[in-house]
Amino acid sequence: MPDPKVKIIISYDEVGADLIEAVPDKMENVAARVSDTQQAMANLARGAMMAADQVNSFASGSIAALAGFDQAMANVVSIVQGSEEEIKQLRESAEQMGRDMPVSAQQVAEGYYILASAGKSANEIMKLTPGIMKLSIATGADFATTANLVTAALDSWEMSADETNRVNDILMNTVKSFKTTLPELAISLQYAASAAANLGVPLETTSAAIGLLRQRGLDASMAGTGFRMMLSKLAAAASATEGPLLIVKDALVQNADGTLNLTATMQNLQATLANVDPLERQSILTQVFGTRAAAAASILMEESASLDELSAKMGESGAVAEAYKVQSEGVANQLQVLQSRYEEQQRALAEQLLPAQIEITEAKIRFLE
Numbered sequence: 001m002p003d004p005k006v007k008i009i010i011s012y013d014e015v016g017a018d019l020i021e022a023v024p025d026k027m028e029n030v031a032a033r034v035s036d037t038q039q040a041m042a043n044l045a046r047g048a049m050m051a052a053d054q055v056n057s058f059a060s061g062s063i064a065a066l067a068g069f070d071q072a073m074a075n076v077v078s079i080v081q082g083s084e085e086e087i088k089q090l091r092e093s094a095e096q097m098g099r100d101m102p103v104s105a106q107q108v109a110e111g112y113y114i115l116a117s118a119g120k121s122a123n124e125i126m127k128l129t130p131g132i133m134k135l136s137i138a139t140g141a142d143f144a145t146t147a148n149l150v151t152a153a154l155d156s157w158e159m160s161a162d163e164t165n166r167v168n169d170i171l172m173n174t175v176k177s178f179k180t181t182l183p184e185l186a187i188s189l190q191y192a193a194s195a196a197a198n199l200g201v202p203l204e205t206t207s208a209a210i211g212l213l214r215q216r217g218l219d220a221s222m223a224g225t226g227f228r229m230m231l232s233k234l235a236a237a238a239s240a241t242e243g244p245l246l247i248v249k250d251a252l253v254q255n256a257d258g259t260l261n262l263t264a265t266m267q268n269l270q271a272t273l274a275n276v277d278p279l280e281r282q283s284i285l286t287q288v289f290g291t292r293a294a295a296a297a298s299i300l301m302e303e304s305a306s307l308d309e310l311s312a313k314m315g316e317s318g319a320v321a322e323a324y325k326v327q328s329e330g331v332a333n334q335l336q337v338l339q340s341r342y343e344e345q346q347r348a349l350a351e352q353l354l355p356a357q358i359e360i361t362e363a364k365i366r367f368l369e
Helices: 004-077 084-100 105-117 122-139 143-156 161-177 182-198 203-215 220-237 245-251 262-272 278-289 291-302 304-314 319-328 331-368
Strands: none
Touching: 004 084, 004 105, 084 105, 084 122, 084 331, 105 122, 105 143, 105 331, 122 143, 122 161, 122 319, 143 161, 143 182, 161 182, 161 203, 161 304, 161 319, 182 203, 182 220, 203 220, 203 262, 203 291, 203 304, 220 245, 220 278, 220 291, 245 262, 245 278, 262 291, 262 304, 278 291, 291 304, 319 331
């Protein structure tokens, strides 16, 4: 019979050997867990640093947003005519447009400056800006071009800021109906507006006439200068006593208030020269209007039958509202609205952070001194 003591010793050795053999595996498991824990802690630290960076970036962006808007408003205040209460209303109006429209409050304030530079008062700016901003968005033209065009039209035809929407719709209808953009229309009216307004030709008729000239191939500047020179000859014809201008004098039609009835005048000229040989007709028009204006006169004579109807079309209301709605529903403009609202929150935060930021900066200065 085997000795039991030997068995015990052998069994103990075998168990001990198994335990010893298992140690490396257990140590590897422990090391792996330690490594996982270290990695988790590192990830947590990185996440905390990224979060801190995001907070710092948001705070810095907030102060920058507030600074940009405040500087834009300060620029306006330095030149605008208005009471303290009107200036406050301007600021609030800019912030409201930033919430409701696909523009930032800072962009609105920069638009204010353009209007203030044109001599508009704070009260006029509040009336002008929303409509001009909508026309700018509806046509894709920049605010400066749009503002300069609208204010020039208002001033030329001696209309008040209350008639801004009417002017905007006329310009929008012109862009929609003819081969011209708002910046191109601005170029044409730059040359033609004063002459047309002085003779009492309405903006609707002036815009329709320029649209017809553009449609028939004249570029923006030629349409404007040609129309202006033609009007100058029509005005001179009223007092003519001899020469080619007598042909025009007989065709002139004035309204009851003494202003020029452009449509009837061009229709009379068309009737007068209807049976004249084309080459002779062109020669007569060149003698009467000059080389540059003859083309404009010829086109408007040929299109005179439709001029009244087109003028009425230019005066239809609602054009800007319709186009603005389409544009504002686009993805890019919807994102801009969200961005503007985000910037509003940044400015609100910055107003809270700014005192502490100033204290920190002053402390740094004192330390360096």
